[in-house]
Amino acid sequence: MYIPTLADMLIAHERIKPYIHRTPVLTSTYLNELTGAELFFKCENFQKAGAFKVRGASNAVFGLDEETASKGVATHSSGNHALSLAYAAGRRGIPCHVVMPRTAPQAKKDAVRGYGGIITECEPSTSSREAVFAEVQAETGAEFVHPYNDPRVIAGQGTCSKELMEQVEGLDAVVAPIGGGGMVSGTCLTLSNLAPHVEIYAAEPEQADDAYRSFKAGHIIADDAPQTVADGLKVPLKELTWHFVSNHVTDILTASDPEIVDAMKLTWQRMKTVMEPSSAVPLATILKNKDKFAGKRVGVIVTGGNVDLDKLPWIKA
């Protein structure tokens, strides 16, 4: 198991700069008053392909040698990694094969195809996803880029916190959502090297709290097919992300689905930004744990903005 280093993250940032946005950091007087903290929202919902995952995907795609690249890339993903890998592969002009749950939001499927991705559907469980993927990879010979358990991907995601540190001085803590742990691992990689005093909190849905339970137990506990509104966060930790989470995360905080939806709606109302449910989990946990964050300067990673606008979680169909 290769553990990505600070050098890998710095090289990744130079490599991917032509293909990503340096996303803005937004603040809200209202949310600061509500939480008692100073919140700095790193808006990866404005990122290319609508999510931070384009950082790791671009680093993987543009780091391939010509021969490997020519066979294309392949992945399984609950959505944003698929979009991002299709985007990056398109920029390099190579094929991208994607295995997606048939239950993934239609908007995400359309967007993957919009970027030129080739989709094969599977059942909405981790086990089905991995089985179908093995078939696709065997047929195409494409390079597997795992959504998060991949050192190239983690090094790429780490560039987000690097920018955040450059954009905001004197951060005391960073809160990022955790599903498989790619963003949190990248955050750990960057902050443990460049700003080891900054606390790192992972925010997780109660209804998919395998990372929380893993963290408390001291070893990986995986769910199969958990259900939560934060559909980007249903996947389990793997060896590489467990390494970063177990060594560098300060704590894992959870929020219920109704709390996540309330936080999501609040940011739409007050910050006028479209963020997906997964991205609202950090704010939901901050609102539940005001004592932990009061008086602190807190970076909040808004991971993505890819939402099916026809099915908003606070509107009953």
Place this chain on the structure above:
Amino acid sequence: MYIPTLADMLIAHERIKPYIHRTPVLTSTYLNELTGAELFFKCENFQKAGAFKVRGASNAVFGLDEETASKGVATHSSGNHALSLAYAAGRRGIPCHVVMPRTAPQAKKDAVRGYGGIITECEPSTSSREAVFAEVQAETGAEFVHPYNDPRVIAGQGTCSKELMEQVEGLDAVVAPIGGGGMVSGTCLTLSNLAPHVEIYAAEPEQADDAYRSFKAGHIIADDAPQTVADGLKVPLKELTWHFVSNHVTDILTASDPEIVDAMKLTWQRMKTVMEPSSAVPLATILKNKDKFAGKRVGVIVTGGNVDLDKLPWIKA
């Protein structure tokens, strides 16, 4: 009738700077490809109180002498001017009386009260609004700040285009929504003085096209109680805004309600920003008139982001 000058606009900008955001300009590769133009979205949906109207309202409130200010301010408004005047009055610590249609979105009423505004409701017609307002003003002695037919307000709105010119070089045209004409008049005031070669387009809902018909007829034509999804744009031109529109606007373009809703949803999907229906009218007209804008650098004023998130126009209840 006092016509505000370039000097009034420049003084306004200095006066209101402590109370407003210098809002960002966003771009979208996707929307550029779709329209064939280079679009620069001036995002007043991120403005204080969620709309550009805080510029004019703040200029009016902070320009009052102490004695006048002590009696407070009053207005009638379809929403955002009310919010903005309440915000500005709150910052100065004076009362703000607001006459609003009883049919205005609940979110807007709640927000006005949230900023400390005192609401009196009227029927959803221009005639009822003006009658109820006269009563309120007689009782309180508060200074009337008209939502748009007021030189202080127009000078304040003109600061938006000034910032846009500072943020984007070489603009060929600016497109702004038109209801009563406050934003368009401020745009005319600023551009006719500072960049007279820049074309100024006003964008209006077909279902409330009184400005379009006035422009073609050469005199003000007012509707009573038009109905459109772009609820900020239902009000008629008045003398002062007619002065600017008739002298400086290049053309007025219209879009249907379905076209406005499509453009609104498109910006939420692609730019991940929450904008209200009125703010989507410029993009809707650009999409309908690609020939006029192809190859040009076009400023698009996104006027506000105050939306009732429980009643989105593309979701059937």
